Amino acid sequence: MIDPERPIAITMGDPSGIGPEIVAKAMLDGQIRRRCIVVGDPRVMEHAFSQINTTVRINTIRDINAARLADGSVNLIASSSLDVLPPVGAVDPASGKAGFDAITAAIDFALAGTVAAIVTAPIHKEALAAAGVCHPGHTEILAERAGASRVAMLLANADIRTVLVTIHCSLLEAIRRVEFDAELSAIRLAHRGARALGIEAPRIAVAGLNPHAGEGGLFGDEEIAIIAPAIEAARREGIDASGPWPGDTVFMQARHGRFDVVVAQYHDQGLIPVKYLGLEKGVNITLGLPFVRTSPDHGTAFDIAGRGIADPASLKTAIDYALRLADAAPEQER
Known part of the structure; x- marks a missing residue:
């Protein structure tokens, strides 16, 4: 106490x-x-x-x-x-x-x-x-x-928790900042933040950057070249991380209980789902x-x-x- x-x-x-x-x-x-x-x-x-x-x-x-x-x-x-x-x-x-x-x-x-x-x-x-x-x-x-x-932002309400890889910058700059160290750091912070909230073994879902999480490289290769290797590195550390998941469905799955935290790649990808559910019970926690x-x-x-x-x-x-x-x-x- x-x-x-x-x-x-x-x-x-x-x-x-x-x-x-x-x-x-x-x-x-x-x-x-x-x-x-x-x-x-x-x-x-x-x-x-x-x-x-x-x-x-x-x-x-x-x-x-x-x-x-x-x-x-x-x-x-x-x-x-x-x-x-x-x-x-x-x-x-x-x-x-x-x-x-x-x-x-x-x-x-x-x-x-x-x-x-x-x-x-x-x-x-x-x-x-x-x-x-x-x-x-x-x-x-x-x-x-x-x-x-x-540091990272963790946005939470009763239904969804999300951690952002990039925060306050242009969308073009956010894409540039999606790199291995930033991904792995966000996954680690998401794990620590969820544990601080009392989740003993957090299930971390990582959203893709591109539509359909890149569709196997058809819509961009950031998922293959950067995000997937960071997820694998986190798993080697004992973190239950998975993905990259398509950004248009991963929050629905989290809301239905499949995941405890979603790591989002940029500001609006992570904040729109949380804020759509209502501002009155949402909270922003700074991790790190x-x-x-x-x-x-x-x-x-x-x-x-x-x-x-x-x-x-x-x-x-x-x-x-x-x-x-x-x-x-x-x-x-x-």
């Missing part, structure tokens, strides 16, 4: 999106308040709490040691200090910078061992770029700051980091930001996963 004095850190996300609202709504749950702290901008988060008409107390601190986890307060660590509230529902450099500051602060807490895990609310890639941040998303920020050489990180499986939703209708269900699911993975981490490391 995780140390009750090491809370879960929840970052506020992009202040112009729904992140602050769903964080505030999630923190209305007393059990979550006792296990979690919020990392973000005090002005932004105080406004978010005021918009949901709550009387919960906010304990704004700059040091985790000052957190009061037992008295029902929302503990808020100030990672930035905005002079004015950013615009709602629009790309804004100040929002991008404030969201980035919350992420880096939470990472530093995790690396120092003062929090048990990180849960990140959504950020906006254009806002990051406008703020001068060179990384396209959370995964790349986390990997660089944590010094992780190989020296700490646990999860996030909801949706974006900043600028179109509904500020309207008070954002659903915190996916964020609460991400918090549940973070608690579960943090509890399991010591056992998985042995």
